[in-house]
Amino acid sequence: MTLKTPKCLICNSEAFTPFLEVPNRFNILESYMLVQCSACGFVYLWPIPEEMEKYYEDAAYQPHQEKAETFTDRLYRWVRAWNLNTKRRLIKKYHKDGLLLDYGCGTGAFLSHMKNAGWSVQGVEPSEKARSVGVQNDLNVQTDIDQVSGSFDVITLWHVLEHIENAHEVIDSLSRKLTPDGILVIAVPNRDSLDAKVYKSHWVAFDAPRHLYHFRTQDMVRFFETHRLRIVSKHTLCFDTWFNALLSCQMESAVLRKRFYAFGLIKSGFIALGASFRGAFHVDSGSSLVYIVKCLL
Numbered sequence: 001m002t003l004k005t006p007k008c009l010i011c012n013s014e015a016f017t018p019f020l021e022v023p024n025r026f027n028i029l030e031s032y033m034l035v036q037c038s039a040c041g042f043v044y045l046w047p048i049p050e051e052m053e054k055y056y057e058d059a060a061y062q063p064h065q066e067k068a069e070t071f072t073d074r075l076y077r078w079v080r081a082w083n084l085n086t087k088r089r090l091i092k093k094y095h096k097d098g099l100l101l102d103y104g105c106g107t108g109a110f111l112s113h114m115k116n117a118g119w120s121v122q123g124v125e126p127s128e129k130a131r132s133v134g135v136q137n138d139l140n141v142q143t144d145i146d147q148v149s150g151s152f153d154v155i156t157l158w159h160v161l162e163h164i165e166n167a168h169e170v171i172d173s174l175s176r177k178l179t180p181d182g183i184l185v186i187a188v189p190n191r192d193s194l195d196a197k198v199y200k201s202h203w204v205a206f207d208a209p210r211h212l213y214h215f216r217t218q219d220m221v222r223f224f225e226t227h228r229l230r231i232v233s234k235h236t237l238c239f240d241t242w243f244n245a246l247l248s249c250q251m252e253s254a255v256l257r258k259r260f261y262a263f264g265l266i267k268s269g270f271i272a273l274g275a276s277f278r279g280a281f282h283v284d285s286g287s288s289l290v291y292i293v294k295c296l297l
């Protein structure tokens with residue numbers, strides 16, 4: 001296997017110390033190294049496998065699935081449906097309607113939802129399998145950002161930034177496609193969350209090797225500053241916390257071969273409850289965070 005050795009995405013330093021060894025949730029016998037930048041504290045996957053596509057081909061990878069087959073898949077669908085309304089209401093605070101681009105749109109569930117709500121929508125999705133589902137559903141989905149023309153009032157990246165190796169390049173291209181009053185909406189898992197701290201290497205949102213970066217709010221602030229972008233507001237997606245706690249519990253049970261799975265489930269419920277309660281008062285401790293970002297004038 002060929003490997004790539006990235007520098008820190010935030011400060012470009014090459015110095016790091018080992019942070020955590022984490023399993024691949026679809027093959028727990030495989031593990032990957034997360035490292036922490038010695039200069040700024042940012043955590044990232046090191047090294048990166050060269051042929052990344054195969055890690056998205058697992059039949060159980062929910063964002064690219066057409067059918068819900070297991071209990072977890074059905075729960076993912078339910079959480080996604082709930083989150084679609086939450087996302088639309090959040091965007092409505094800034095723009096009531098207009099042109100929307102969803103970067104990394106998967107099978108196009110969010111695009112369809114917004115199209116039905118009266119928005120003019122386009123998507124970008126590199127996975128051919130996921131993109132074909134969107135196209136079948138009469139959505140305008142391109143393979144690459146270069147194929148998209150025009151400007152947008154809203155550009156969304158729902159749990160996408162942490163997957164993109166050339167993240168700086170992509171954010172540069174996307175911010176150039178914003179209208180003067182346009183917003184970027186970027187959701188990422190939060191390494192500072194309560195569930196991340198409790199589950200450690202079993203936290204499902206480390207999702208190695210698919211997730212390359214593990215952001216905290218201070219990392220996002222520095223990342224956006226590089227692109228002359230500023231954070232307008234931050235929000236949590238409440239049900240992400242419950243979903244992440246449940247999946248983390250499943251991974252912990254699988255890795256540690258725990259016999260008393262029921263105790264793990266109860267523990268995940270308490271952690272999700274605690275994280276949701278804390279997240280209601282301290283947005284920065286939510287399991288995932290949504291950043292609303294605008295260009296600096």
Ligand SMILES: [Zn+2]
Nearest residue numbers: 008011037040
């Ligand atoms: Zn750094």
